[in-house]
Amino acid sequence: MKFIFPVFLIVFSFTSSLFGQSKNDEIKLLDFLKGKDSLVDHVFNNHEKYNLEIIFGEVNNLTPDSVEVNNVKLFENDNYFYPASTIKLPCAILGLEKLKQLGIPENHYFRIKDEFICGNMMHVLNSNKKKSSFYDIIKLMLVVSDNVAYNSIYELLTPSYINKQLTAREINKTTIYKKFAGCNIVENLKFNPVYFYDTNNNLISQQESSILDLSEMANKYSYSSNKLIGKNYRQNKKVIHKPFDFNYNIEASLTDLHNCLTRLVYPKSVSENLRWNINENDRVFLLQNLGLYPKELNLKAYNDTVMYPDDLLKYIAIGGVDKNEKNNIRTLSKIGVSYGFITEISLVIDFENKINFFLSARMHVNENQTLNDNIYEYETVAKPFLGKLGQLLIEYQKLYGIKKDLSEFQELFN
Numbered sequence: 224m225k226f227i228f229p230v231f232l233i234v235f236s237f238t239s240s241l242f243g244q245s246k247n248d249e250i251k252l253l254d255f256l257k258g259k260d261s262l263v264d265h266v267f268n269n270h271e272k273y274n275l276e277i278i279f280g281e282v283n284n285l286t287p288d289s290v291e292v293n294n295v296k297l298f299e300n301d302n303y304f305y306p307a308s309t310i311k312l313p314c315a316i317l318g319l320e321k322l323k324q325l326g327i328p329e330n331h332y333f334r335i336k337d338e339f340i341c342g343n344m345m346h347v348l349n350s351n352k353k354k355s356s357f358y359d360i361i362k363l364m365l366v367v368s369d370n371v372a373y374n375s376i377y378e379l380l381t382p383s384y385i386n387k388q389l390t391a392r393e394i395n396k397t398t399i400y401k402k403f404a405g406c407n408i409v410e411n412l413k414f415n416p417v418y419f420y421d422t423n424n425n426l427i428s429q430q431e432s433s434i435l436d437l438s439e440m441a442n443k444y445s446y447s448s449n450k451l452i453g454k455n456y457r458q459n460k461k462v463i464h465k466p467f468d469f470n471y472n473i474e475a476s477l478t479d480l481h482n483c484l485t486r487l488v489y490p491k492s493v494s495e496n497l498r499w500n501i502n503e504n505d506r507v508f509l510l511q512n513l514g515l516y517p518k519e520l521n522l523k524a525y526n527d528t529v530m531y532p533d534d535l536l537k538y539i540a541i542g543g544v545d546k547n548e549k550n551n552i553r554t555l556s557k558i559g560v561s562y563g564f565i566t567e568i569s570l571v572i573d574f575e576n577k578i579n580f581f582l583s584a585r586m587h588v589n590e591n592q593t594l595n596d597n598i599y600e601y602e603t604v605a606k607p608f609l610g611k612l613g614q615l616l617i618e619y620q621k622l623y624g625i626k627k628d629l630s631e632f633q634e635l636f637n
Contacts, residue, residue: 248295260611270298273586278481280581303450304585306475307559308368309566313483315361318376319505338432339413342405346374365512370403377402381414392497396476398443455593467594481583484568511635513555539569540613542606551575563589563599577626
């Protein structure tokens with residue numbers, strides 16, 4: 224069941240300058256960040272090694288109904304990175320769009336039939352054991368990055384729908400043709416039927432099974448040696464002495480992912496044809512779940528704060544720093560962590576100092592250059608780096624930013 228929260232209305236005139244950034248803005252930002260933390264300096268000085276890219280979005284309230292966001296990009300590059308679970312954000316949004324288009328009420332449950340079988344089928348098994356709605360699983364997908372939940376959304380949406388909707392919104396460098404289930408390329412293009420039921424167990428809608436022609440996927444990809452990563456990889460307990468091949472895998476640009484979030488937070492940032500087609504209740508639902516910690520799900524499985532600490536899936540501004548005892552800092556964020564790649568898109572909110580800003584970043588931590596061996600520098604490099612970077616940008620905003628009325632965000636967590 225979806226929670227109902229106070230609806231806040233945002234009517235903004237919003238200007239974005241992602242590619243028209245001033246060189247002076249970049250220099251000013253780098254000058255502030257450098258020399259304040261040894262790890263931040265180390266990563267900046269070795270940004271090519273870490274495949275680092277950062278987008279900082281400064282939010283400026285010009286009038287009560289007008290906002291300008293100035294985006295500054297640091298260490299921009301075209302190197303491949305694996306976005307992993309960050310693609311769950313656009314899929315969550317599009318999932319709610321499709322439910323709306325199909326006329327599915329909030330109070331529903333669904334079943335997925337096992338017409339096609341491959342890899343981990345828990346999403347099919349769960350759908351037939353429980354009476355979960357897509358709102359229920361989207362919550363899990365966003366808060367604890369549940370892969371089983373994502374696989375259900377993938378069956379609902381299908382790649383054709385996902386990529387058509389993203390392309391229509393000029394999100395052109397994101398391609399999603401994969402479940403997180405261990406299926407091969409052909410198996411990922413077969414979609415099981417989905418049945419929708421109301422609370423009285425009446426069938427209200429169904430989506431038939433389908434198979435996507437491989438040629439559609441092939442047209443979206445081009446082979447590139449840029450997607451051969453590392454020197455070795457582990458497979459079936461053996462080390463293969465060649466790079467791991469990410470060709471024909473999930474792809475996204477940091478700009479695409481950043482734009483997915485900014486448009487969700489501030490729909491008026493773009494023209495109407497580029498906005499997400501969801502209602503205000505659904506938008507608030509998504510924003511709140513982007514901000515929750517696992518312990519706030521009030522589910523027994525996630526009550527253990529040692530196993531599920533606040534910074535488990537929130538690195539930016541939260542990770543590896545002193546405990547946020549006063550809970551004055553929240554991030555509305557989605558992170559992807561896999562194969563040593565870390566990508567996180569976030570809106571950082573400091574309620575005490577009345578500032579907020581967007582921060583998106585991606586990097587790769589794999590010192591031994593061996594993928595799939597579960598030896599990555601997440602805890603020693605990525606998490607403390609992104610945590611400190613977020614904290615430094617809070618200090619930057621305290622000096623140069625504008626204090627804001629953040630009550631609409633505070634309502635998400637009351």
